[in-house]
Amino acid sequence: MDALSPSAGGHGQQHPIGVYLKVWGLLFVLSTLSYLVDYFHVGGVLRWALIVAFMLAKAGLIVAVFMHMRWERRALLVAVLLPPLCLLVLAGLMWAEAEHTRQTRNVYFVAESGAAGHGAADKADGAAR
């Protein structure tokens, strides 16, 4: 399969139709699986692990094959895929900040309004935390 040979990118890329069809099918399967996670009420850590796993698999397939990144030169791949990793830092910082805010709110708002623990318990149930 010449699908694996890197292209110079000078012309529109041509790849065997089978590659696209396979990825298309896989995307359907992975989407169905992630829907079934919800349908069968899978909970807790397993739920999050499955959702993220299916999500990353789908994203990887779309970028690698449909968007042709698999066949682009490394210079473009690095320029496109490396910068978004900074967002993980942002997400980490904001998560820490959000946890702090929630704890503060639980202490000063939820407890003082006489419904001590009520909101926090709701939250715990709602998110299966």
Add this chain to the structure above:
Amino acid sequence: MAHESSDSPLGTTAWRDFVADWSADRVAFRVPWGKAMMWLFLVSDTFVFSCFLVAYMTVRTSTPVAWPNASEVFALTIGGVELPLILIAIMTFVLISSSGTMAMAVRAAALGRRREAGMLVLLTAALGASFVGMQAFEWSKLIVEEGIRPWGNPLGAPQFGAAFFTITGFHGLHVSAGVLYLLVVAIRLLTRGAAAADGGQGVEIAGLYWHFVDLVWVFIFAFFYLW
């Protein structure tokens, strides 16, 4: 100018190419300029959507009020059976289907089959339009029947509405713009106007945008609807 010796610690050819390309003082990305610019735009758009999703994570984590259960909020009763999240699942499948037809269109254009490519792009646009239609249905259902507002809702944390309308609204805007973009591409393919001899690059670049819209939906589906 970088000159890589054969015993470069960077190892593989691809990495040597990377260093050589970036240090070449001239063209770094050996792709058509349109493709490089589209990728640049998509990287910036990645940051916009990521900021929305991070903001959503922040408000959802920081509220002591229960978050509405998306599985129930987006359930539909079809034939007397209540199916959780079914509309969103259908929308997901429609968008994936459109990504598939777009990939076929890109391939057809690269092979010089303009008519086939044009029809496939039209089909992609039609699927995209139906996605937007279902989203409009979803919005009206949430606004009219469920009473969801950007500043509050009867189901739980008020931030739910703000996050929902911002994220899905911005994504829907991208899909709508994409439908217009694809219509232009299809017309140009079918009427043999401009962009005749570009080896299908114009279609490939439009495909990048369209697949990106699908890509964003993958993350929205996982983080907003399934989480």
